[in-house]
Amino acid sequence: ELTEEEQLKKSNAKAKRKEDRLQLTQAGVGELKLWLKDLIRIGLLELPNRNAAYFDTVIERMVDSKANGLAGWVRALKNLNFKAQNTWQNQALEIISKLFLLIRAAENLDHYSISEKLAIKSMLGWTFTQKELASDKNTISLKDHWLVMGSTIDIQDDLTIFRYWLQGLQSGQDALILEFENKFSNQANTTPILEGSVIEAELGFYPGLIPHRAFIKKQKEVHQSLNQLPPQSESWAVYQDKNLEALKQDPWTNNRAGFIKKVKILSSNQSLIAMDTNQNYKEISEELDEDKKSTLLLFSNNQYVSMAFVDRQQSILPLGLLQDQNYSVL
Numbered sequence: 001e002l003t004e005e006e007q008l009k010k011s012n013a014k015a016k017r018k019e020d021r022l023q024l025t026q027a028g029v030g031e032l033k034l035w036l037k038d039l040i041r042i043g044l045l046e047l048p049n050r051n052a053a054y055f056d057t058v059i060e061r062m063v064d065s066k067a068n069g070l071a072g073w074v075r076a077l078k079n080l081n082f083k084a085q086n087t088w089q090n091q092a093l094e095i096i097s098k099l100f101l102l103i104r105a106a107e108n109l110d111h112y113s114i115s116e117k118l119a120i121k122s123m124l125g126w127t128f129t130q131k132e133l134a135s136d137k138n139t140i141s142l143k144d145h146w147l148v149m150g151s152t153i154d155i156q157d158d159l160t161i162f163r164y165w166l167q168g169l170q171s172g173q174d175a176l177i178l179e180f181e182n183k184f185s186n187q188a189n190t191t192p193i194l195e196g197s198v199i200e201a202e203l204g205f206y207p208g209l210i211p212h213r214a215f216i217k218k219q220k221e222v223h224q225s226l227n228q229l230p231p232q233s234e235s236w237a238v239y240q241d242k243n244l245e246a247l248k249q250d251p252w253t254n255n256r257a258g259f260i261k262k263v264k265i266l267s268s269n270q271s272l273i274a275m276d277t278n279q280n281y282k283e284i285s286e287e288l289d290e291d292k293k294s295t296l297l298l299f300s301n302n303q304y305v306s307m308a309f310v311d312r313q314q315s316i317l318p319l320g321l322l323q324d325q326n327y328s329v330l
Contacts, residue, residue: 021066025124028065029106032058032074036099044092048082068125073099075156087314094313098252118207123252130215133204140205141217144168145198146175147230149257149308150319150329158183164193165257165310165319172231174257175203175214195329196320198223209250226325232259232306236280243311256311259322262304265296272296274307274316285315292318292330299328
């Protein structure tokens, strides 16, 4: 057991590490601000002419500054489809606007509440262990029956990121669980998550302006069928209103998942769209592979279906279809 003096030294050392980390991150924030100003001065139309090194240099600098969140936004800018003439400018402007807003928040960190500070630090790239969050009385937790709507796999250099999208059947709360694997370790699926299953569990949420990223705090049972239907938006207009309210609370929120009721999957200009009963539609993301596109068309069969999806801002990524009380993952 540590003496009082040893505990004080340990506490002071921990506080100094946090302060050093903050100063390192703030230095990275300053560098990114100058880079973005230079980018704007040159003009957005020059972005497609920039080689990978132009982005990779600043991405690496953000990682060195312990600001992986900022690195992610720059990486999203790098990975824009510049061949999509009708969309990439708006996407680039949105990313840059959100980056400037996050930089301004980081520069004025002292003006925010404790919970807001934690949320901003999390977006910058601060890491929080599940152990410390589980023991923190301020961590938001929610018990529910969670439908695992689907998952994606993202490979970034030597890191593989597994994303699982869940929705509470009673609360309607959406949640994103991340698991990581690299060449040095195999940490994925430490808690088995089966797509299409319903997990009876208590989730804990990472710091955020609105709850989103989560971890399984306590798990009871796993069910293979739905005992009730998940909450669904009646139309795209209803969903947009809901999404707008979320953006008012958290302008950086993205990759939210949900359900849309009664959409028909149609082909339009060599792509797929999901059209609701009011004739409003969302384009289906090109990241959906051909096999899943075929499955989507086959399952929907030109009929109105309820669909789970991830909002990619300019398009949607279908995860699965709900028919009666049967949920099928694509």
